[in-house]
Amino acid sequence: MTQPExxxxxxxxxxxxxxxxxxxxxxxxxxxSEILPFNKVTDETLREMAPQAVILxxxxxxxxxxxxxxxxxxxxxxxxxxxxxxYGQQTxxxxxxxxxxxxxxxxxxxxxVEPAEGxxxxxxxxxxxxxxxxEVWMSHGDRVTRLAPGFAVIGTSPNAPYAxxxxxERQFYAVQFHPEVHHTPNxxxxxxxxxxxxxxxxDWTMGAYRDEAIRKIREQVGDExxxxxxxxxxxxxxxxxxxxxxxxxxxxxxxxxHGLLRQGEAEEVVxxxxxxxxxxxxxxxxxxxxxxxxxxxxxxEVKRKTIGKLFIxxxxxxxxxxxxxxxxxxxxxxxxxxxxxxxxxxxxxTIKSHHNVGGLPEKMGLKLVEPLRELFKxxxxxxxxxxxxxxxxxxxxPFPGPGLAIRCPGEITREKLEILRRADAVYIDQIxxxxxxxxxxxxxxxILPVRTVGVMGDGRTYDFACALRAVTSVDxxxxxYYPFSHAFLGETATRIxxxxxxxxxxxxxxxxxxxxTIEWE
Ligand code: XMP
Numbered sequence: 001m002t003q004p005e006x007x008x009x010x011x012x013x014x015x016x017x018x019x020x021x022x023x024x025x026x027x028x029x030x031x032x033s034e035i036l037p038f039n040k041v042t043d044e045t046l047r048e049m050a051p052q053a054v055i056l057x058x059x060x061x062x063x064x065x066x067x068x069x070x071x072x073x074x075x076x077x078x079x080x081x082x083x084x085x086x087y088g089q090q091t092x093x094x095x096x097x098x099x100x101x102x103x104x105x106x107x108x109x110x111x112x113v114e115p116a117e118g119x120x121x122x123x124x125x126x127x128x129x130x131x132x133x134x135e136v137w138m139s140h141g142d143r144v145t146r147l148a149p150g151f152a153v154i155g156t157s158p159n160a161p162y163a164x165x166x167x168x169e170r171q172f173y174a175v176q177f178h179p180e181v182h183h184t185p186n187x188x189x190x191x192x193x194x195x196x197x198x199x200x201x202x203d204w205t206m207g208a209y210r211d212e213a214i215r216k217i218r219e220q221v222g223d224e225x226x227x228x229x230x231x232x233x234x235x236x237x238x239x240x241x242x243x244x245x246x247x248x249x250x251x252x253x254x255x256x257x258h259g260l261l262r263q264g265e266a267e268e269v270v271x272x273x274x275x276x277x278x279x280x281x282x283x284x285x286x287x288x289x290x291x292x293x294x295x296x297x298x299x300x301e302v303k304r305k306t307i308g309k310l311f312i313x314x315x316x317x318x319x320x321x322x323x324x325x326x327x328x329x330x331x332x333x334x335x336x337x338x339x340x341x342x343x344x345x346x347x348x349x350t351i352k353s354h355h356n357v358g359g360l361p362e363k364m365g366l367k368l369v370e371p372l373r374e375l376f377k378x379x380x381x382x383x384x385x386x387x388x389x390x391x392x393x394x395x396x397x398p399f400p401g402p403g404l405a406i407r408c409p410g411e412i413t414r415e416k417l418e419i420l421r422r423a424d425a426v427y428i429d430q431i432x433x434x435x436x437x438x439x440x441x442x443x444x445x446x447i448l449p450v451r452t453v454g455v456m457g458d459g460r461t462y463d464f465a466c467a468l469r470a471v472t473s474v475d476x477x478x479x480x481y482y483p484f485s486h487a488f489l490g491e492t493a494t495r496i497x498x499x500x501x502x503x504x505x506x507x508x509x510x511x512x513x514x515x516x517t518i519e520w521e
Contacts, residue, residue, distance in 0.1 A: 005212060006032040007200050010051035013037045014059025014069050014087045017514075020335055020477055021180040022055055022085070024376060025188045030202035031195050032374075043074040053081040053198035056088025058178060062142050063090045064102040070095060081171035081198040083191075086140050089165070089174035096148035096172075107138045111157045111177065113164065119154045124166060124173055124193045128186055136163070137183035140176060171197060182478070206382045210242070213371045217246035220327075226369055227322050228329035229315060230255045230281070232269035233399045235331030235372060238384040242371050243329050244279050245387065252280045252325070254318045256311060259287025260403030260417070263425040272393065282321065286314050291414060298410045298449075300521035307402045319366060328366040332373050333380065335477065376475050397442040398476065406521040410449025416464065419502035420447040423466050426499050430492045431470070440482050443470035445496075446520045447503075454504035456497075463504035468492065471518055479513040 009026060013019045013035050026033045033055075036045070054075055061068040070091055075082065084092035090100045112133045115125060128134055136157070144162040147153070151172070155164030166173040173194060179187030228240045230253040244251050253273060257266045266283070273281045293306050319325045372380055377398065384394040400406060407424075408416050424445040431437050446467045454461040468489075470482035484492075493506035509516075 005208075006203055007052050008049065009033040009053045009055065009195065009198070009200070010041070010046075010049055011035040011055045011057060012041050012071055012075075012088070013057045014061065014091070016058035016060070016085075016087065016178075018178060018181055018477075019057040020475075022057060022191070023334070024475055024477075025180050025191050026195065027204065027376065027379065028188065029192050029195060029200075030204045031200045032204040038069045038071065041072055043072050046072060046074055046078060051080060052200065053083070053195065055194075056082065056084040056092060058086030058088060058139070061087065062102050063087070063094045063100045064142060076172075081194065082173070083194050084172075084174035085180070086176060086178060089162075089176055090140075090142055090144060092172065092174050093144045093146075093148050093151075093165075096150075098144060098148035098151070099146035100142050101145045102142045106141045107143075107159050108140075109138060110183065111136055111138045111159060111163075113155045113157045113160075113177065116153045116156050116164075123168065123197065124154070124164070124190065126193050126196075127189050128193075134186050135184065136177035136179070136187070137181050138177045143176065144174075206379070206386050209375075210383060210386050213242060214246040217243055217369060217371055220367075220369060221247055221250065224250065224326040225322055225324060226251045226327040226329050227315070227319050227325045227366075228253045228369075229311070229331075230269065230273065231331070231399065231401060232261070232265055233331070234377070234384060234394060234396055235333055235380055235398075237269075237272075237331075237393055238380050238387065238389065239329055239331040239370075239372055240273070240279060241277065241387050241389055242383070243369065244277065249280060251329070252282065252322045254282045254284055254315065254322075256314050257283065257285045257287055258290040258307065258310070258403060260290065260307075260405045262399070262404070263421045265399075272390075276390070282318055284314060284318055286310070289314070291412070291417075294405060294412050296411060300406060300409075303405045303412070303521065304402050307405060311401075315366075326367060327369045329369040329371070331380075332368075332370045334372075334374055334376055335475070337373055378475065395438055397437075397440070397444075400519055406519045407444055407446040408449075409446065409520050415502070416447050419464060419500060420445060420466070422500045423447070423496050423503055426496050427468055427492060430488070430495060434488060436482075436484075436488075439472070440470050441473040441476070441479065442518060443468070443482070445469070446509075448507075452505045454497075456504065461504040463502050465505040465507060466496070466503050467507045467509045467520070469509045469518070469520070471513070473513075473518070476518065477513075479518050481508075481510045481512060484508070 011022050011033050023033045023035055056071055094100050113136050114133045115129055150167040151165045154166050157163045160176045163176045179190045230236045240253050270283050273279050290310055297303055381394050404420055427445050431443055448465045450465055451462050452465045471479035472482055473479035489508055496506050
């Protein structure tokens with residue numbers, strides 16, 4: 001919460017699944033924002049944070065229900081611009097003296113908004129409505145039926161007479177649709193107009209972030225020692241290099257091999273850190289520990305929690321070996337933080353327990369250093385480039401902390417892991433050979449908990465089936481399957497079946513996120 005160096009915008013989260021996209025769009029506009037769940041924002045928080053503007057997110061509740069969430073009333077007396085989105089619009093209207101009705105006006109999907117009479121092309125509308133109307137994404141069950149005093153309708157759609165409303169004097173705006181999602185193609189422009197009206201200059205850049213992060217790490221750590229959990233992924237690597245730049249050899253990295261890594265991964269990571277950066281690195285081979293703890297476990301959440309707990313134990317052991325490290329560094333990203341806050345206090349539903357956030361410091365007696373807590377994945381990549389990390393590392397597809405465990409639905413066996421590793425290596429090799437690696441956000445094989453019958457040569461086979469996954473995404477929050485050509489898929493399936501003993505059937509997963517998730521568990 002301490003970023004006095006930047007102009008800041010507060011997003012009050014009412015539990016929409018797309019709240020993070022508001023922050024995301026604002027980052028693209030070089031505006032620093034923080035998301036807090038509605039029940040963590042008191043009048044006092046508002047005073048302390050002194051945001052320059054506030055956005056109220058959407059959410060699943062209905063303002064017509066008793067006990068449904070509200071924004072702190074003091075917000076509306078602070079003299080700062082406020083933008084309400086969907087549920088945010090409704091609670092804003094209700095709290096300021098308007099009326100919202102439930103039920104009869106459900107609207108999901110594409111709609112078109114036009115400016116209301118007398119509203120033109122400046123202010124909140126600047127650069128919009130060039131073709132007369134704007135495509136927007138609606139997703140709401142309730143709607144405003146009477147405006148709060150001081151507000152006027154400034155945009156309408158056939159089903160949403162109050163699609164955009166505003167009180168220009170107080171700079172309060174509210175929209176029924178979601179400007180933050182990709183399905184509202186010019187939504188970012190609307191957000192940009194709002195932040196410009198609110199006086200944001202766009203002072204959030206990667207160079208500034210790097211200098212500030214280094215200064216903060218030095219300030220936080222002093223002369224103490226830090227250990228950093230290194231997974232080989234982009235996040236922890238960038239965190240490690242950044243921290244090394246800040247405090248040099250006070251940093252020791254610990255790379256835990258939990259036996260759930262991809263082929264050749266341990267060697268690659270270890271050599272990059274030792275040889276390229278000369279950063280002290282402990283290579284902890286703990287595969288026996290993890291794999292035996294996972295024996296017989298097939299529930300995804302139990303897998304995640306088992307792995308998360310063992311990581312703590314292993315770190316504890318190595319923290320002691322480093323001799324008095326007082327800090328643990330992690331490559332925690334912004335989406336992880338927001339999700340974790342939501343688990344604890346906010347209204348959004350737990351989809352998966354990410355293993356690298358929460359709970360660690362109390363149990364370990366170590367304080368956390370998390371210099372990437374405020375960044376999205378692609379921003380971490382930009383920071384990595386700023387720090388001069390090899391492109392090969394920066395461009396790596398994300399790899400989840402629980403590793404292959406969550407790509408092996410059902411029970412994990414060493415046999416399945418070995419087959420999975422080999423199939424994954426062939427698949428990634430195919431993608432690289434065809435020059436597709438950088439077009440894809442993430443690609444991997446999942447080995448399925450099912451054996452199928454096949455015929456090879458003249459013999460019967462009874463081997464595992466696997467699924468190939470490849471998605472495009474901007475930030476991992478939403479994703480689309482990658483449209484490989486049939487020729488590519490056919491060639492890959494043939495190679496996997498020929499080269500990987502133990503697999504006799506290959507499928508391609510064409511689920512987007514949502515409704516699916518990227519990983520299988
Ligand atoms: P899902 O499967 O939730 O994944 O759509 C979104 C992105 O997050 C990665 N992922 C994780 N990363 N720890 C991590 O560091 C985890 O526990 C974890 N679970 C999923 C996933 O690979 C994808 O990039």
